[in-house]
Amino acid sequence: MVRQSLAIFVLGIPIHVTSYHDVCDRIQTWAASKTSCYIVAANVHVVMTAYWQSNYRQILNHAALVTPDGMPLVWALRLLGAKRQTRVYGPDLMLACCDRAAQLSLPIYLYGGTEPILQKLAFNLKKLFPALKIAGSHAPPFRPLTPAEESADIERIHRSGASVVFVSLGCPKQERWMARQQGKLAAVMIGVGAAFSFHSGEISQAPRWLMKLGLEWLYRLCKEPRRLWRRYLINNPAFLALFGVQLIRHKLKRTSLS
Numbered sequence: 001m002v003r004q005s006l007a008i009f010v011l012g013i014p015i016h017v018t019s020y021h022d023v024c025d026r027i028q029t030w031a032a033s034k035t036s037c038y039i040v041a042a043n044v045h046v047v048m049t050a051y052w053q054s055n056y057r058q059i060l061n062h063a064a065l066v067t068p069d070g071m072p073l074v075w076a077l078r079l080l081g082a083k084r085q086t087r088v089y090g091p092d093l094m095l096a097c098c099d100r101a102a103q104l105s106l107p108i109y110l111y112g113g114t115e116p117i118l119q120k121l122a123f124n125l126k127k128l129f130p131a132l133k134i135a136g137s138h139a140p141p142f143r144p145l146t147p148a149e150e151s152a153d154i155e156r157i158h159r160s161g162a163s164v165v166f167v168s169l170g171c172p173k174q175e176r177w178m179a180r181q182q183g184k185l186a187a188v189m190i191g192v193g194a195a196f197s198f199h200s201g202e203i204s205q206a207p208r209w210l211m212k213l214g215l216e217w218l219y220r221l222c223k224e225p226r227r228l229w230r231r232y233l234i235n236n237p238a239f240l241a242l243f244g245v246q247l248i249r250h251k252l253k254r255t256s257l258s
Contacts, residue, residue: 010243051242
């Protein structure tokens with residue numbers, strides 16, 4: 001039996017107090033028991049989407065784990081009491097899970113991206129983890145899938161025998177997809193966002209020093225301004241304002257109880 005993971009609510013969204021090792025342990029247990037579940041790597045964009053969309057918030061509420069993918073959420077958890085919380089970043093979590101899967105001979109599946117990205121990604125993952133079993137991969141079309149197409153994709157993953165499915169469709173599409181497959185797919189699904197593009201070499205990652213400062217968003221905005229400007233220039237200020245109010249209430253409540 002997997003122990004319950006502590007969740008702290010940030011703007012009403014549960015973010016779990018966890019680590020790469022803890023997440024990999026849980027995935028190992030769930031994969032061994034063929035548990036159908038999904039994991040969300042949450043950044044500010046995910047939290048704000050859930051804040052504004054109640055149906056998406058329900059998807060996060062039903063996730064097996066919601067990890068603090070972005071540094072603002074790490075800082076939020078620390079300010080709300082999880083003093084030692086560290087980042088559990090989707091692309092790094094994917095590598096940690098692949099390492100564990102290679103050690104345990106757990107087959108993985110890659111779902112998302114494009115065919116050229118998947119080919120480069122599989123090649124790079126096998127270089128990093130020679131023992132890794134990649135059971136299959138598929139790049140679905142970017143348009144909405146028909147019910148028949150989605151069923152065919154699930155059947156394809158099921159036949160592959162994969163225990164862990166990495167999903168790279170972007171927020172909120174990948175979380176909605178994983179939620180629809182819960183109970184249909186006997187595997188652990190992990191939403192990893194841009195990880196396929198990063199690990200295939202298609203898109204460069206921000207320098208680690210920028211990540212530590214919580215400025216990865218600025219690097220990505222400079223790289224893809226037309227696609228990402230709305231996400232960062234609207235969501236980030238809104239998050240700061242709303243979390244500021246939550247933090248003030250949190251501190252006032254602690255003061256009244258002391």
